[in-house]
Amino acid sequence: MAHVRATMGNELEEATTILVTPVWKDSARLARFGRELAEALAERRSDVAWIIADDGSGDAEVARLGELRDEFARVYPAVTVHAAAAHYGKGSVVKEAWGLKNEADWLAFVDADGSVGADDMLDLIEKARRSGRSTIAIRKNTEETRVEEDVLRWIRHHGFLLACRLILGVRSEDTQCGAKVLRGEDFREIRDRLVEPGLAFDAELLAEMTAAGLSWDECPVNWVRKGGSRVTAFADAWQMLRALFRIRSRLGLPG
Template identity: 30%
Template sequence: MSPIAVEIVVPAFNEAERLPAGLELLCRRLERLPARAAVLVVDNASSDATAEIVRQWPGGPVEVRLIHCAKRGKGAAVRAGILSSRAGIVGFCDADMATDPAVLDTVLQMMRVHPVIIGSRTHLGSRVEARHSRTRSGGALLFRRIAGRLVPGVGDTQCGFKFFHGDLARQAARRQRSNGFAFDVELLARCVRMGAAPVEVPVTWNDVPGSKFSVLRHGLPVIAELARIWFLLRRTPAVRAVPSASAAEIALIRPAA
C-alpha cells in the first residue's frame, strides 16, 4: 500500500456526543483524497466514552488511531498528536467539525507551495454562522488584537483548522510550551520564526453547541497565557532554516488524474 501522506489530529476531551458525527464527516471527505490519509484522535484524559468510540470505530480506507494524552489542555493534546505523526502533511481540526472539511481539497493543493495553511473566519470569502454572546464576541476581538502582535498579518489564529508540512509542524510542536486555548498562537509564531508565514484560506464555519470555552472562566487565564507566550518567544532564538516539502510529499498531494 502507498504510505500515508496526510495525518489529521483531532483533540478530544469528553467528546462522546459530538465525535461520532464529526469523525464520520471527516472520514468521508478523506476517502475522496487522491492520497492515503489517517486520523489521530487524541483522548485528552476524558471521563466519558470518547476513547471507546475510537477503539470501536469500523475499519475503512481511512485509518483512525487513538492516542492518549494525560496532560490536560487542547494545546497538550494537539502537541501529542503532531509529535505522534509521521506524514509529510500534518494538520488538526476540532471534533465538532465546525469548519467544513470540504476546504481540505483547496488546502492540500496550496500546500504544494506554502508550508502553513490555516482556515480563517475573518477572510472575506468565509461563510460564518455564529451564535456567540456579545461578551464572547468582545473577548474574541480583544484576543485577536493581542494575538496579532505575536503573529503579525494573521486575522484568525483560533480557527480549529490548520495544516503544515510535517517536519515543520513537528519542529514547532517540540518547542511549544503552551497547553491551553492560546496554543495556536505559539505554534504559529514558532512557524513564523522558522521563516514559514501562514497563509489564510476562507472556510465555511458553523457554531456547533458544546464548546468548552467560557469567557468568564477562561478569559483572564488566556490573556495570561498570551503574555507567557510573548515571554517564551523573547527568550527563544529564531531558527531560520525551514524544511521544504520533499518531491515525494508534493507528488502525494497532486490531484487525481
Template identity: 30%
Template sequence: MERIDLPLAPASSRQAPLARCRLSLILPAYNEADRIPASLERIGSYLSSAEGTEVIVVDDGSVDQTALLVEHLAESRPWLRLIRKAHRGKGAAVRSGVRDAQATELVAFLDADLTIPIEVLDSLVAAVREGADVAVASRYVPGAIVHRPIIRQAMTVGFRFFVRALVPTALQDTQCGAKCYRAEVARDLYARSRIDGFAFDAEVLYIARLRGYRLVELPVALIQDRRTSIHLLRDTFRMVRDLARIRLNAMRGKYA
C-alpha cells in the same frame, strides 16, 4: 457550537487535492462521545479514496466514553488511530498527535466536532502543496461566513487585540480550529511549543513567523456557533496569561 453540514462534492472533484497525499489528520477530543461517531463517519466518507491518509484522535483525558467509542470504531477502520492522554489541554493533545503522526508530507488538525467542515481540507492541502509552509483557516478574511453568539464575539475582539500586541503573527485569525502544515514544519513548530491550553495556536503561529515560514490564510464558510462552554472572564484571563508567557518565552530565546 453547532455544525452546519455541507453536501459532499463528487469524489473526483472533492479529493483531487488529497489524491496520493501522505496526510496525518489530528482530531483533539475532550468529552466528544455524543459527536465523535458522526464526525468520524463523515471524515471516513470524505477520505474514502484518499490513499495514504491516517486520522489520529487524541483523547485529552475525557471523562465520558469518547476513547472507548473511538477504540471500537478503529477496529474496523484501518485509517483510524487513538491516542489516550491525561487531561492537559488542546495544545498538549495536538502536540502529542503531531509527535506520533506517521505522514511524510502533510499534517493537519481539525476540531473533533467538525464545527469547521471537513471540506476545508481541500483548500488547506492545496495551499501547502502550492508552496505554503502553514495554511490557516480564517474567519476574518474575505469570503468567510461566520455566525457567533455575543459572548464569543466579545471574547474574540479582546483576544485578537492582545495577540496583535503581544505575539503578532500578521494573520487575522490565529484561533480557528483548522490548520495544515508541511510535515517537517509541523514537527519543528510543535517540538518548540510549550503552551498546553487554547493559546497554543497563537504560540505555534508566532514561532512560525519567528522562524521565517510562509503562512497563508484561507476563508472558512458556514460556521455557526449556537452553544458555548466559554466563561468570558476566566477564559479570557487564561488566554492573556498564556500570551504573556509566549512573549516572555520569545524574549528568553526559548523558541530559537
C-alpha cells in the same frame, strides 16, 4: 512519551499527511462530525492518516471512541485512536499525536465540533500541498465563504486577535480557527519551543513560526458555530491572555 496511554490501529506507517482531531469528553460531537469527515476522506480517496486524539477523557470515553473508530473505519480505514494518559489540554494532545509520525510531510488538525466542515478541511490540506506552504483556516465572509457566530463570540474573537498582535506581534486574521495544516519541516523547526498545553497552543504556534521566520498562507473557510463547547467565555479567555504574556516572555519580546 511518558504520558501516552495507547494508540489503537496501525495506519501511520505509509502516511505522509497526518490529520488530528483532538477530543476531550467529546464523543457525542465527534459521532456527528466524524461520519462527515470519514465520508469526505473516502470520497476523495484521500491518502491522509486520521488520528482521533483523546486528551485524557477516561476509560468510558476511550471505549466509545474505539467504537466510533470501528464505525468510521468501515468507511475510511486509515483512522486510529490515540489516548493520552491524562488531561493536559488541546495543545498537548495535538503535539503528542503529531509526534506519532515525526517524519510526516504534512501535519494538520481540525476540531471535533464540525464548525469547519469536512470538505473545507480537506480543501485546506489540498491547498497547502499544492502551494507547499503551511496554511491556516480563517473565519472570514467572502463571496465563497460564510461565517455564523454570535456577537459575544465575535467580540472575544477579535479582542484576542488584537491581543495577539499587541503582545506577540503575530499578524493573522484568525489565530484560533480550529483548522491548520503545517509543513512537517516547519513544525519540526519549532516543536521543542511549543510548551503551552491548552487553548493558547494556536497562538504560540504562530508566534514561534513568526520568530523563526516561517510564514504561512491564510485561507477563508465556512465556519458555523456548533453547540456543546466546553470553552468558558471568561475563565478560558483570562487563562489564554495570561498565556500570551508567558509566550512573550519566552520569546524575549520587549514589554
